[in-house]
Amino acid sequence: MPADAAPLRDSVPASPEGRTVLDARDISRALTRISHEILERNKGADDLLLLGIPTRGVPLARRIAERIASAEGYDVPVGSLDVTMYRDDLRMRPARTLLPTEIPEDGLDGKVVVLVDDVLFSGRTIRAALDAMNDVGRPQSVRLAVLVDRGHRELPIRADFVGKNLPTSLGEKVRVRLAEFDDVDAVTIEGTP
Amino acid sequence: MKHHLLSAADLDRTEAELVLSTAEELRSLADRPIKKLPALRGRTVVNLFFEDSTRTRISFEAAAKRLSADVINFSAKGSSLSKGESLKDTALTLEAMGADAVVIRHWASGAPHLLANSGWVRSSVVNAGDGTHEHPTQALLDAFTLWRHLGSLDGRRVAIVGDVLHSRVARSNAILLRTLGAEVTLIAPPTLLPVGVGGWGVETSYDIDAVLPKADAVMMLRVQRERMSREGGGFFPSAREYSRRYGLDSRRMGLLQDHTVVMHPGPMIRGMEITADVADSDRSVIVEQVTNGVAVRMAVLYLLLSGNESGGAE
Numbered sequence: 001m002p003a004d005a006a007p008l009r010d011s012v013p014a015s016p017e018g019r020t021v022l023d024a025r026d027i028s029r030a031l032t033r034i035s036h037e038i039l040e041r042n043k044g045a046d047d048l049l050l051l052g053i054p055t056r057g058v059p060l061a062r063r064i065a066e067r068i069a070s071a072e073g074y075d076v077p078v079g080s081l082d083v084t085m086y087r088d089d090l091r092m093r094p095a096r097t098l099l100p101t102e103i104p105e106d107g108l109d110g111k112v113v114v115l116v117d118d119v120l121f122s123g124r125t126i127r128a129a130l131d132a133m134n135d136v137g138r139p140q141s142v143r144l145a146v147l148v149d150r151g152h153r154e155l156p157i158r159a160d161f162v163g164k165n166l167p168t169s170l171g172e173k174v175r176v177r178l179a180e181f182d183d184v185d186a187v188t189i190e191g192t193p
Numbered sequence: 194m195k196h197h198l199l200s201a202a203d204l205d206r207t208e209a210e211l212v213l214s215t216a217e218e219l220r221s222l223a224d225r226p227i228k229k230l231p232a233l234r235g236r237t238v239v240n241l242f243f244e245d246s247t248r249t250r251i252s253f254e255a256a257a258k259r260l261s262a263d264v265i266n267f268s269a270k271g272s273s274l275s276k277g278e279s280l281k282d283t284a285l286t287l288e289a290m291g292a293d294a295v296v297i298r299h300w301a302s303g304a305p306h307l308l309a310n311s312g313w314v315r316s317s318v319v320n321a322g323d324g325t326h327e328h329p330t331q332a333l334l335d336a337f338t339l340w341r342h343l344g345s346l347d348g349r350r351v352a353i354v355g356d357v358l359h360s361r362v363a364r365s366n367a368i369l370l371r372t373l374g375a376e377v378t379l380i381a382p383p384t385l386l387p388v389g390v391g392g393w394g395v396e397t398s399y400d401i402d403a404v405l406p407k408a409d410a411v412m413m414l415r416v417q418r419e420r421m422s423r424e425g426g427g428f429f430p431s432a433r434e435y436s437r438r439y440g441l442d443s444r445r446m447g448l449l450q451d452h453t454v455v456m457h458p459g460p461m462i463r464g465m466e467i468t469a470d471v472a473d474s475d476r477s478v479i480v481e482q483v484t485n486g487v488a489v490r491m492a493v494l495y496l497l498l499s500g501n502e503s504g505g506a507e
Contacts, residue, residue, distance in 0.1 A: 085231060085495075
């Protein structure tokens, strides 16, 4: 399906990559809305810092920063925070590859940090991110922005800014693809409901 | 990665590159206010040192502590080891204490291999230098240092100069650097090249001045007097002659290409294999090797200890 063919949501056929729930334009609109919600909530871009969780949280954080820059004319610092070492399942799984952590030069102290991730699921990644942040600095406050919230939380964690609430069953797999890594912007669901 | 790290040959190219890229991420920890990660919280790492080594032990200790592991140092001097306890009984003691990893330095070549394969311990064994055999983490930190300075090691020429015969560092480096695609030339007097070096897959030379102009990195080795039976051990006529023919001085440094780095695994004997002005020059990355050593050992401990192979793939 060409990217510019606006599909009717109900008539999208099941492709080998699963059912598309957000296409490139949906993702773009969601990120624009999240960017404005962040600005509205923060009453401007002062002290804001966007911290993407690798891999796909990082380009999402950059895209939000671009939108904030075009809305407010202010460059919000963007960083990345790898949470691998803080995961609670390290002992149960083979060693994972570490991903880059890049903290903007001024650090996190006193900033309003917005964590950005692609999918919010069990909440365990976010718990790990909060722990990881603890070792890097002391933000004034921390907020969470996700492109997709698919439910099934295992910890008392919620997102402040959500691109799309996506009710799923545990048997399904939500896959976020972004042009930076996958040549295409799309959110798909695979598996049986 | 396998359960143990006994030899540089245990690592294929993918695994070696995984250690290097992991070390690269861990190196940035040194710039953070809190230089600690919780990855190995509740794990126990034993440093079992049958041979004196300050820098390697400190490096492993720092690496384990930065990953939040508990560290037990067990050195030969002033312990049951000096009272004649066998390696087996020491190993059983460590097993009873619940060590998750044993970092072993031993004067006998093959001791880590015995410890890992005897069934005495279930923990991961890391070879921190055994006799004149291998020192894989030193090779990894050297490769990491080169990688940071030169980028990919494919086709890079590394000259290793000095007492190759007694050097576990040279052997491990020759194996690992070849795995990573570099070309290694060993330079030493004929008496200090080991028998069978032809099978290592490296070049050898007796003439340092002919090799230096083409090298991308020069690694100087210490002359290991303690492993030679007499003064000089009959391996070369005199220290002065050795130094003149195989030492790195400022004249020889002038032969190097602009980007070539000078390395030394330490401890170095200034005035013997390397002159002070070379060791302190801009080309020298000797101090950086120490910093990189902690990051590389963190990477090794993390990759060996976190998770288990049966836990299912990502």
